Amino acid sequence: MDTQHLSGAGRLAPSPTGGLHLGHARTFLIAWLAARSQGDRVVLRVEDIDAGRVQVGMIEEAIFDLQWLGLDWDEGPDIGGPHAPYLQSRRPELYNEALDRLKSQELVYPCTCTRSDIARMASAPHLTDAEPLYPGTCRHRSVADASHLAAEGQLFAWRFRVNPGQISWVDGFQGPLSIDPSQVGGDFVVGRSTGEPAYQLAVVVDDEDMGITEVVRGDDLVSSTPRQILLYQALELPIPAFTHVPLVVDFEGNKLSKRNRAIKLSSLSAADVDPRRVVAWLALGCGWTNEFTLSDPCDWLNNCRPLDLPTTPWKLTPQMLRDLRVS
Numbered sequence: 001m002d003t004q005h006l007s008g009a010g011r012l013a014p015s016p017t018g019g020l021h022l023g024h025a026r027t028f029l030i031a032w033l034a035a036r037s038q039g040d041r042v043v044l045r046v047e048d049i050d051a052g053r054v055q056v057g058m059i060e061e062a063i064f065d066l067q068w069l070g071l072d073w074d075e076g077p078d079i080g081g082p083h084a085p086y087l088q089s090r091r092p093e094l095y096n097e098a099l100d101r102l103k104s105q106e107l108v109y110p111c112t113c114t115r116s117d118i119a120r121m122a123s124a125p126h127l128t129d130a131e132p133l134y135p136g137t138c139r140h141r142s143v144a145d146a147s148h149l150a151a152e153g154q155l156f157a158w159r160f161r162v163n164p165g166q167i168s169w170v171d172g173f174q175g176p177l178s179i180d181p182s183q184v185g186g187d188f189v190v191g192r193s194t195g196e197p198a199y200q201l202a203v204v205v206d207d208e209d210m211g212i213t214e215v216v217r218g219d220d221l222v223s224s225t226p227r228q229i230l231l232y233q234a235l236e237l238p239i240p241a242f243t244h245v246p247l248v249v250d251f252e253g254n255k256l257s258k259r260n261r262a263i264k265l266s267s268l269s270a271a272d273v274d275p276r277r278v279v280a281w282l283a284l285g286c287g288w289t290n291e292f293t294l295s296d297p298c299d300w301l302n303n304c305r306p307l308d309l310p311t312t313p314w315k316l317t318p319q320m321l322r323d324l325r326v327s
């Protein structure tokens with residue numbers, strides 16, 4: 001596809017930490033349709049910066065799973081493109097350069113707290129966020145303190161200062177949203193004590209570098225958005241549109257786990273399930289149709305409004321799982 005004249009872009013950003021499942025399939029299908037139906041580019045970016053959690057073979061498996069489902073992309077680790085590399089693990093210079101810019105503005109400080117320190121000191125976790133509120137223990141430090149800490153052999157992360165205040169945006173699915181990130185997580189890590197970049201900074205740097213104009217992702221990431229907006233503002237980068245869609249839950253209403261093999265795309269493809277059957281169930285669950293129709297993602301391009309979705313999480317049903325066992 002000639003992408004030169006297309007200005008907008010969406011992205012598929014899997015983490016290779018445990019295999020994609022039906023929940024990922026639904027979010028990626030929606031994100032793909034949202035971009036393609038506007039004639040936008042689609043970028044595949046693999047979020048593999050958390051080296052300790054990346055599993056061998058999972059990058060290839062994620063690419064295979066998405067292709068099996070019938071999705072395609074204009075740029076990605078398998079086909080290259082103008083913003084290569086598309087693996088976050090291969091882009092450390094970009095993240096370090098952004099971190100240096102934050103340091104030069106004294107917007108970050110070295111933090112020596114461990115995860116357990118923070119869990120112990122923090123008050124009860126915020127109701128809507130599993131992450132404890134950072135209590136500000138190291139906030140008095142300046143960037144220059146980092147050299148003393150390093151000389152003492154102390155490990156430290158870089159934490160971004162979050163001042164109190166609501167961050168508002170108009171979500172593409174949920175409408176106007178407003179969150180005070182100083183009350184949800186508080187000061188957050190942008191550079192890890194291992195020297196690796198942290199998720200929030202890498203995502204912002206990459207989305208800007210890759211020209212992403214609309215971020216479509218699961219609503220478990222809503223609390224990340226105000227932090228990312230703060231980073232866009234600090235780095236003076238254009239802020240993309242954000243769209244957070246409801247997740248898929250199991251029979252009991254719990255978030256799907258990457259450990260549940262039954263719902264993994266790799267298990268379904270290995271069992272010779274027709275991927276058009278998966279897309280048919282996803283389309284039903286998204287409310288784009290009342291009929292079960294074997295279909296490819298392309299079949300929905302001009303036949304649905306991808307963001308016209310139920311507002312509640314989509315619950316998997318025993319009937320659907322039984323059906324997907326049939327090859």
Ligand SMILES: [Zn+2]
Nearest residue numbers: 111112113138
């Ligand atoms: Zn600290």
